[in-house]
């Protein structure tokens with residue numbers, strides 16, 4: 266995770282808070298009961314392939330239903346409880362978006378099944394663009410959570426209760442397909458991995474279901490989003506692909522509730538929702554105007570389609586359908602794709618080096634850089650500069666010596682800079698291109714006397 270992420274997340278939270286307030290205000294204004302239970306927003310998908318719904322659920326146990334979350338500690342004895350595995354580790358956590366996958370409802374003898382499920386789910390998510398091309402900016406860790414019983418509560422029916430490590434359960438808030446979990450327990454397991462930017466809980470079940478928690482950083486957790494999903498139901502993979510897009514891409518939901526009527530507010534910060542129709546969007550040069558008229562991976566043409574951010578009228582989305590509207594399609598639209606790529610680069614760094622940048626080095630000191638391995642849509646380019654002048658013959662080199670780059674032995678100090686730019690055609694906004702550009706530089710000292718050691 267990069268430090269610049271904080272600003273992006275706070276924008277996301279403000280947005281979530283705005284939407285959350287708009288959604289929840291009528292329901293909670295009439296509730297006279299003071300509640301001591303912290304509640305948090307979740308999104309769920311009642312039908313496989315359908316549109317989402319939002320509600321609020323408790324952060325930990327749901328006392329009203331008598332469903333006891335996380336009743337027992339992990340079984341004693343030699344188990345793998347708490348053990349961290351590397352599903353896909355591509356670089357240092359400081360330079361990567363770190364995803365942590367934790368299993369629930371897997372006994373000590375079923376941890377292999379959890380690892381298989383984690384690999385299968387991650388493969389399904391990264392089968393979708395732009396996750397696919399940008400996997401090299403992500404680390405994926407697994408954490409074993411050993412449950413006393415196999416399976417989770419609410420499967421197959423509401424009356425079934427299971428004693429599991431994370432207390433995950435169907436029928437959360439009386440909604441069959443909504444899988445909630447004890448977020449404190451989830452956090453304690455996730456904390457065993459080196460870093461958690463996003464957490465996925467895989468609940469051991471063949472039944473369709475899942476959820477996406479958001480706004481958790483505001484509740485004091487070190488990560489903002491948790492996605493839950495059932496392990497052995499192929500359609501549940503899409504829930505995580507959608508939820509991660511809220512956290513990483515700051516994308517809004519493109520579906521609407523009939524009862525919400527017409528949006529009468531101003532323009533929202535949502536990247537993929539706008540009060541402007543195509544003509545005005547183009548005239549104002551705002552939102553996804555650069556993509557208008559393009560054929561889209563979702564099958565249609567990018568335009569302005571009425572209904573988005575929960576309102577059926579008065580607010581528009583970029584395409585007729587997309588993964589942000591319903592889970593019956595596994596593509597983001599072009600504006601969504603660009604927003605996701607922007608998010609990956611906000612949270613990860615494609616370029617690292619040895620020695621570290623910003624230090625003073627000798628002209629004979631070798632500089633090694635490594636670029637994240639990106640494929641498909643990505644088009645990373647590596648260029649070297651001496652005193653601001655590009656050294657064309659060094660294009661793409663990952664190991665250079667300043668002297669060989671042409672830094673002269675003239676008794677003066679010079680600057681060597683390396684730039685990684687992603688020229689992907691999936692980015693059109695210059696601000697996103699700048700986000701997808703990483704620069705490192707070194708001061709090359711003139712004399713043979715060694716300066717302070719670079720960090």
Ligand SMILES: [Zn+2]
Pocket residue numbers: 308317507508511517518
């Ligand atoms: Zn959503």
